[in-house]
Amino acid sequence: MNGDEQLLRGRVYGHDHDDPDPGPRPGRAYAQLIGGPLDGLLLDVTGWTQEEIGTGAALPTELGQFPGGRALYDPGPGTSCAPGPGVTCRFHHRGDAP
Template sequence: MNDGDEQLLRGRVYGHDHDDPDPGPRPGRTYAELVGGPLDGLLLDIHGWRTEEVDDGVALITELGRWPGGRALYDPRPGDPREPGPGVSCRFYYTGDTP
């Protein structure tokens, strides 16, 4: 990933198009910040997820990983703080790629 790709991703919500006029977070929604890997700096909308779903982590489709069109794996770290309510409530850390 180059610097242009990184700038494009900062502050954007995963799944929103890069040319969306407002790709950032929406008021009243809950997000996980993605840390490391190809999606570093993106927010993932986890609004309405149960605790068990957050604990399971995610496999997110990306063209920026080791396998274009594959998935980047992100998981919460045990013991990391979680804030209830809207805004960024937790972090998911990059753990690898899968085809």
């Protein structure tokens, strides 16, 4: 695991790297990001509809194949997130986009 990967593990996507508490917040729902440049991060999906969850996310990142591009994640066919707080589903890396 390289230094960037170690910094990301257990953090919520979008929280600043110097946030004193970059982890998940109580009462929020998260998708765990699997694979790709954001592997191990949690994505806050609180309030997302099942349709929004089904389309996944294109997340801006400097760590992917295209620095300044987007890492593409989705739950995969037929997968849905369980309702409620905590890690409720997993989004898998599907590639990168400029």
